[in-house]
Amino acid sequence: MSCEDYRELLTEYLDDSLDEVRRAGFRAHLKRCEECRDLAIAEDPSFLLSLAGRREPSAEKIEACVTGVMAGIRQEQLQQRLRPSRRPWLAAAAAVVLAIIASTAWWMNGAQPVETPPLQADAHEVEILEPVVPEEGPEAKEPPPRVEVDMTQEEVRVYQYAIGDDGTTGAVFIVNPAMEL
């Protein structure tokens, strides 16, 4: 093929519609023929980069790569060999810990089921249990006032009672024991 023949292939090359054989021939010609190469670059400057020379890595670099790869493979194999042997130990340790926790919980509960005392569903007067009494101040020696709560058909239990600064107001925290805090 002449240079003129190759130049006619330029448009097809840029459209990527050349078959691989003619494309390889076209590129090989551009690398050999400076005039055709310059014309191609003038038409499309990206040819400057398409025809960039190949720089092959040195043999030393390649051998270093081989060494690194094989070392990486052996390290991965070693880690795989170590990994499964840890599992039985971990599983046994976890089982022992769970057993200890379970048995401790059972022993502390006296092997009896915990029963929640029944609450009065229609209670409208609540007795305060374990009130928080401040240690200092004029309120320290006086018992906290009774709280009258009208909460029929509600299960209630007084959890905490606080006295305001004026001695007359208070805040009552009532928590349904069935609620999960």
Added chain:
Amino acid sequence: MNTRESHCYLLGGALHRCEATMDEARLVREARDGDEDAFADLVRRHSGGLHRAVARIVLDEEEAWDVVQMAFIKAWQRLDKYDSRWKFSTWLYRIGTNLAIDLIRSRASRLKAHKAGGEHQLRLVGGKQETAERLEHGEIDGILRELVDVLTPQQRSAFILREVEDMETSEVAEILGCSAATVRNHVFQARKTLRREIQNRYPEFVPQSQRGRNEL
């Protein structure tokens, strides 16, 4: 070279390629059976080419070697999943290109590439040289590494694999996991961007009559 000789040359070339392919298939089979020496031979055969492509994608020679090593280690781990209907190199390049694209996407800054490109540009502006000399001296390689930085990872990979490494469109499509039409589009867009960038940064390569014609 007469016609008969050229036919024999072509036939000999085809036979040579066939033998090389069968030899590689044997190495891959042996590597899958756990033969580390066979795999080491595969590393020797393909590490150079893979590094060349990866280095132009990640724009760093040393990081490219890291990517190449990671690619081969992944290939070893996945050898049981390798489908022999693929060329081994295509499968390997797919792993390596994906790692390279992941790397450039996660990299925080392109400043190193721009700085390197700036220094290179100063050196080139100093003197006019013939294009042929630059091709031989590998300075074009440096320009390539600077300019591909303006491309998206997919455009960069497609342009380098298709135009620089001269792989077939179908093979590039397999490597990038897209269609051949998508590869052509990536290459087309890459060429368009590179034309503009070369015109802006290296106008001495564009003949006077063509300046302004290649703009978007």
